[in-house]
Amino acid sequence: MAVITISRGSYSKGKEVAEGVASKLGYMCISREVLLEASDHFNIPEIKLVRAIHDAPSILDRVTHGKEAYIAYIQSALLEFAKKGEIVYHGLAGHILLREIPQVLKVRIIANLDSRVVAEMEREKTIKKEARSLILKDDQERRKWTKRLYGVDPWDASLYDLLICIDKIKVHGAIDIICQAASYEAFKITKKNQQQLSDLALACQVKSKLLDLDSKVAVTAEFGNVIVRTKTDDRKARKLEENLRVLVKEIEGIHNIELRTREMRPSADA
């Protein structure tokens, strides 16, 4: 049983590859389902979630931290799927949203610029120069939002376990190699990893419920024991504490929850 994320560049046939992998392994292939789940669970219009995850943050977003909240909702929904295992996720930012879990097989499919330009020319019925500029602009936009939100460059190969250039390897070759990699020991979701996934899912769920009160709140969970860290003032901290008491009843799987104020944020938090 494995969890696979497939990050895809434009015109990389990544969706086709993801569907092929899911069909070969008998896994669930998801993308939009995660957004629908987040939209339903947190009562946010899907379009807002799509924009949060696709466009670079505006100045207003930087002040209100609206995007961070939406992304936390999406991460929470994705983790709910991931903790069940046997999924291929080919939506945006899967490799980042699940980066704390090394057992998740993170794949990126790319195509070289020349073949993407040809595909864009065909789709947009445009000339080569314009197609090239459109693709480069889209690439830049994707890089911008990833760097802004997560401090990483999606072009950085070290974010992935496997990176495939589709031009020569083609769709069926990519499917074979991903399925082969999914069987490797390193990507098997064991009971221990499953606990890690459940804890991260729980932390994300708690965080997503607290973001309205404190946009910089950090949450970790271990075996259902949740720690909420905040640097906010005492008044807001009291409000957070009141909310935590409600959350214990509202969210399944919390054994214990505690608030720590003015503590350094740990590196691996939700």
Next chain:
Amino acid sequence: MSVVIISADSFCNGEEVAKTVASHLNYKCIGREIMIAEAAQRYSIPKTKLSEAMNDSSSLLEILSNTQTRHLAYIQAAFLSLLNLDQTVFYGQSEHLFIEGVSHVLKVRLLADFEERVGLKAEAEDISKKKARESLLKESAARQKRARLFFSVDDETDPALFDLVLDVSQIEPAEAAAAITEMAKDVKFQAITYSLKCMKDIELSCRVRAALIDSYPDIHILAKDGNVSIRSKIFKKKKKDKVLAIKKQVEDMNGVSYMEVL
């Protein structure tokens, strides 16, 4: 028949993976040392000087004197001649930049977690982690600088330059080797008449360039089916004498059937 080029960062098990792939495929396995030795023998340059060209970044003096350009041209010619021989798995770091546009060449990059590599280097060389980290960063910066200067590539580790990139922090060397082997057996990486011809053309271009680069550092060579066209800015002055000298040097070279100097 296919050719596999494995480009691995240091401490990424590149040699181990390459040897396993070669053994699975029953191919010849060649590393950088053999390539350097071949170039040293062909062009009578000490191995240490050639190794420096592959490992260190150029000083201003070397850039002005074109030393590294010349040495890299010799190494590239030797590399191509070795690949041209037979079914080969090559392992190194930047050699994927030496060849482009040949369909039966499978280019693979192996990478590993940086901190893991720092730990391995510190242990292997009995130095502090700080020193190991600095050394790896310096090595990477030198590679990037060389790629920009000599191959007009912004980042030699750009995934778009490879067919496959594998993170060996997660994937075991044996598993990486199995994946590469399967890929190399795929029909898309089998040599066809056209791809073999492309390889021969590139090999001839590199060999002619290496023969002329001492006198003409900016020389551009294009070879096609044994027809070689040569361009250089230096030809603007005393062109006739230079063309004669080049003809003398090149026309008897193996594989050259026709030559023109533009």
